[in-house]
């Protein structure tokens with residue numbers, strides 16, 4: 001999220017483990033928050049129909065009769081009310097814009113995140129723990145102070161810079177996590193005239209090319225670890241589904257398999273999200289290093305559609321599955337956020353076939369490109385990125401400067417494993 005004054009908000013998501021007593025308290029509070037939301041949403045509608053305006057916070061919270069629903073920190077209750085008014089104004093905005101099928105908020109899911117305001121809801125205790133207050137009756141949950149890392153700079157964000165923390169239950173992962181917002185400053189403005197081209201692919205998620213005074217610098221970012229994660233998930237889910245299909249639908253065993261499937265999917269999702277951040281981090285660093293003000297991405301929209309057409313069908317079952325699970329949208333969004341530079345899409349047809357030296361078209365086979373006309377050879381992904389770079393700069397594919405070398409660097413995006421850095425960012 002970006003504000004006009006150059007301050008950007010980000011949210012770090014930090015998984016937490018709790019003692020069983022706190023774990024149970026957290027569930028009960030999140031469940032009450034869900035009930036409270038539902039109660040307030042019903043009351044708001046009724047009140048609006050009667051009075052022609054929305055109830056104030058005091059009116060809304062004051063009408064709750066069941067004291068159980070209010071059993072949480074005063075600020076957490078207020079946050080539930082505020083979440084409702086936000087949901088109402090979002091619904092009104094969508095209705096105003098003519099979005100179809102919009103409903104006013106009427107019911108929360110089973111659980112709602114529990115919000116803790118800074119200084120009141122949460123605080124750092126003198127002996128260095130994070131205390132989340134659940135109100136008078138339930139006391140507080142004590143946790144080790146989480147490490148929050150600024151996604152843009154990689155620096156640790158001190159607790160002084162955190163905002164309102166939310167304690168959220170991830171249904172699929174079946175874990176609790178803290179969502180900790182923090183402020184960060186807008187990335188520096190880069191040299192607008194410098195262009196970086198990005199070629200997106202399946203094996204190498206992003207290949208970047210820039211032209212320097214003496215060379216075409218190409219960086220290939222390898223995505224092998226993400227493919228391994230997806231492969232593992234697909235295999236595990238398929239095996240579970242096979243077993244599940246032998247059970248009576250809805251039976252206890254069937255539900256057990258269903259839970260296991262969700263857990264496997266949730267785990268993979270976390271890993272992949274991490275991977276997408278790693279890829280975009282590397283691209284953003286390159287953009288900074290080369291003072292890039294324009295990032296041009298070869299437009300691949302349509303590849304997935306074409307794949308289902310007859311011609312490319314021979315790519316086979318496995319290839320198609322990988323294509324459809326491509327995370328380019330997320331990666332592009334992260335690059336834009338991390339650099340503050342908007343991404344431009346241009347047509348990339350024939351970019352992997354055209355020879356950068358003589359512009360004839362070849363059909364590359366394997367990972368290397370070799371031109372049958374002039375003998376030019378290069379890494380196949382580098383060819384795509386260089387061609388996109390030339391088209392971005394000149395509006396068409398143009399032969400590269402023969403006096404400049406092509407320098408190819410390989411980087412690997414490895415998802416972090418659970419251990420040291422536990423925070424990831426959205």
Ligand SMILES: [Zn+2]
Pocket residue numbers: 355356357358359360371372373374375376
């Ligand atoms: Zn050639």
